[in-house]
Amino acid sequence: MKKLTEKEISEELNKMKGWSLKGNVIEKTFLFHDFKEAVNFLNKVQPIADSMNHHPDICIYYNKVIVQLTTHDVGGITDLDIELAKKIDEVLR
Numbered sequence: 001m002k003k004l005t006e007k008e009i010s011e012e013l014n015k016m017k018g019w020s021l022k023g024n025v026i027e028k029t030f031l032f033h034d035f036k037e038a039v040n041f042l043n044k045v046q047p048i049a050d051s052m053n054h055h056p057d058i059c060i061y062y063n064k065v066i067v068q069l070t071t072h073d074v075g076g077i078t079d080l081d082i083e084l085a086k087k088i089d090e091v092l093r
Contacts, residue, residue: 003076012082019085025057025070026077026085030092032063041065044091054080056088 004012009026013019019028032038038060045067049055057068067088069081 001071001074001078001080003071003074004078004082009077009082016082016085016089021077022068024076025068026081027066027068028085028088030065030067032065035062038063038065041091045088048087048091049084052080052084052087054084056084 006021009021013021013026019026021027030038030041032041042058042060042065045056045058054069054071057070059066067085069085070076071078071080
């Protein structure tokens with residue numbers, strides 16, 4: 001698996017809503033009505049991440065979930081991060 005260049009990452013992020021590059025991670029903040037909705041979202045993300053054997057870093061607040069993706073083995077963003085980000089977005093559709 002190869003680390004994507006900043007140009008490749010930018011091209012992918014331009015196709016996706018709300019994701020941004022923060023150092024060596026891509027990040028998106030998801031807002032919900034309350035804590036229950038935030039936890040339900042995470043319960044849907046968990047099996048997707050497990051099936052890909054690629055797990056995001058997640059911060060959960062009352063109605064806000066911050067998801068960060070990176071591939072630690074290569075020290076940056078890979079196609080796997082982009083793919084998981086897109087699948088996470090699909091959870092809300």
